[in-house]
Amino acid sequence: MADADPQLTVPPEAAGADPKVAARAATRKRLFRILGLVLLVAAIGYALYWFVIGRNNxxxxxxxxxxxSAQVTALTSAAILRVPVMETDVVRAGDVLVELDPADARLALAQAEAQLASAERRVAGYYAQGSALQAQLKARGADIGAADARVASAEADLKRARINLQRRQAIQASGAVSGDELTAAQNAEATAIAAVSVARAARAEALAQVGAAKGTEAVNTALIAGSSARENPEVRAARAAVDRARLDLDRTIIRAPLAGVIARKNADIGQRVAPGTALMTIVxxxxxxxxxxxxxxxxxxxxxxxxxxxxxxxxxxxxxxxxxxxxxxxxxxxxxxxxxxxxxxxxxxxxxxxxxxxxxxxxxxxxxxxxxxxxxxxxxxxxxxxx
CATH class of the missing domain: 2.40.30.170 (Efflux pump adaptor protein, beta barrel domain)
Structure with a gap:
């Protein structure tokens, strides 16, 4: 384009003008052509980019x-003893983040273990008492037999006393029986009647004792039925209390649940925390x-x-x-x-x-x-x- 004929690049109205003006006009025209060519190449390049890449991205x-992120919170109530990490520290899963004072948790665990031992002994007593109650129930059954025998004996004595009284009353008119003998026979009948009443009362008492023994045995059976001494509800409840106390003790050591970076630390030594208190965040x-x-x-x-x-x-x-x-x-x-x-x-x-x-x-x-x-x-x- 630099070797082109000036007659072809200079406008007719500028043919007789200053050569410098004509040169500037020719240069400007070349620049516009170059700019147009650049824009055309850019448009073609963008079209190719859009067709090959742009439309697919x-x-x-x-x-x-x-x-x-994971929020680290306290799960038991205690004072903070040690905080071995700081913000921006990188931790792995299982690393110790906070240590709480374990004194209260240890005392609670000892108390729960004592209550478990007491429950185990109490339940063992239930099983031992079951055998004793069965023996007692058999003894009460024997008491009823003895009471029945005493009632029969007293009724026989009463019958005999009545027969003696009737005999004396029958010959009283003939004068063969004195008044003292008749009185003695009457007293013997009254004594026999009282003895029958006492024997029957004793039998009733024996029956009541048998009923009480059966009730006590039923209560004891209900306490131990359907489970062994180890699986008794009282023992299981006491064992659960021990597990809870041991868990609270374990929770005095707070560990990282996952690997990450410590952020937003709000735990300070001596701070008293309650369950649910946010201590820090792991990212x-x-x-x-x-x-x-x-x-x-x-x-x-x-x-x-x-x-x-x-x-x-x-x-x-x-x-x-x-x-x-x-x-x-x-x-x-x-x-x-x-x-x-x-x-x-x-x-x-x-x-x-x-x-x-x-x-x-x-x-x-x-x-x-x-x-x-x-x-x-x-x-x-x-x-x-x-x-």
Whole structure:
């Protein structure tokens, strides 16, 4: 273009003008042509990029790292003796986080164990008493037999006394029986009647004792029926109290439920804590995920299981994470806001909504380049395999 004929590049009205002006006009025209060519190449390049890559990928920089953090709480009431960790410390599952004063828990355990021993002895007495009650019941049965014999003997004596009295009364008129003999016979009959009453009362008492013995045996049988001495309800309740006291003692040592980084520590030595008191939070950085907020117009081809590449502002573009889509949110952020937007208010303006897409990351890459909750990410989902 630099060797072109000036007559072809200079306008006719500038042919007789200053040569410098004509040169500037020619240069400007060449620049416009170059600019047009660059724009054309850029448009063709963008079209090729969109056709080959862009239409098969959706991207966003509205993405942030998240994790299912674990809150460490006290499960028993005690004072804090030691806190061997600080914020930002990396811990493994099972590491000691807090030690509570175990004195009260040890006393409670000793008391529960004593109550268990007492319950075991008491229940053993129930089983021993069962044999004794059965023997007692047999003895009461023998008492009834003896009482029946005494009643029969007393009734026989009464019958004999009545016959003697009747004989003397029959010959009293002839004078063969003196008045003293008749009186003695009458007294003998009265004594026999009293003896019968006493014998019958004794028999009734023996029957009552048998009934009481049967009731006591029934109560004792109910206490031990259907279970052994070890599985007796009283023993089981006492053993459960021991287990609970031992568990409270074990809970004076608070350990990490999972591996992660300590955050939001609120535990100080000497602090008295109650069950449920939040002591610290553990962030499991090796199981972190990303919530990417895509525009609703980008989600047409997004499916669970699609591959995702991500970069973090923390490490820059040199570190690339790989993950997969694990799910789409159940609603937009505006829908779950504390005060949702009311589009029927009359001043509605359409705003493009964003839906969170949960992305699970490769654990190996997370171990090599750990992330923290809340860090910004850029996510690129490959939707080329969408139906």
């Amino acid at each position: 959706v991207t966003t920089d509205n993405a942030y790292v998240g994790a299912n 499991p950085v090796e199981t972190a995920f990303v919530d990417a907020n895509f525009k609703e117009s980008q989600l047409q081809k997004v499916r669970v299981g699609q591959k995702v590449t991500l970069t973090s502002d923390l490490y820059g573009s040199d570190v690339v994470y790989h993950g997969r889509v694990s799910g789409l949110g159940g609603g937009t952020g505006a829908a779950f806001a504390l005060i949702p937007a009311q589009n029927a208010s009359g001043n509605w303006i359409k705003v493009v909504q964003r839906l969170p897409v949960r992305i699970l990351l490769d654990p190996k890459e997370l171990r090599e380049h750990p992330l923290r909750i809340g860090l910004s990410m850029e996510a690129d989902i490959d939707v080329s395999g969408a139906n």
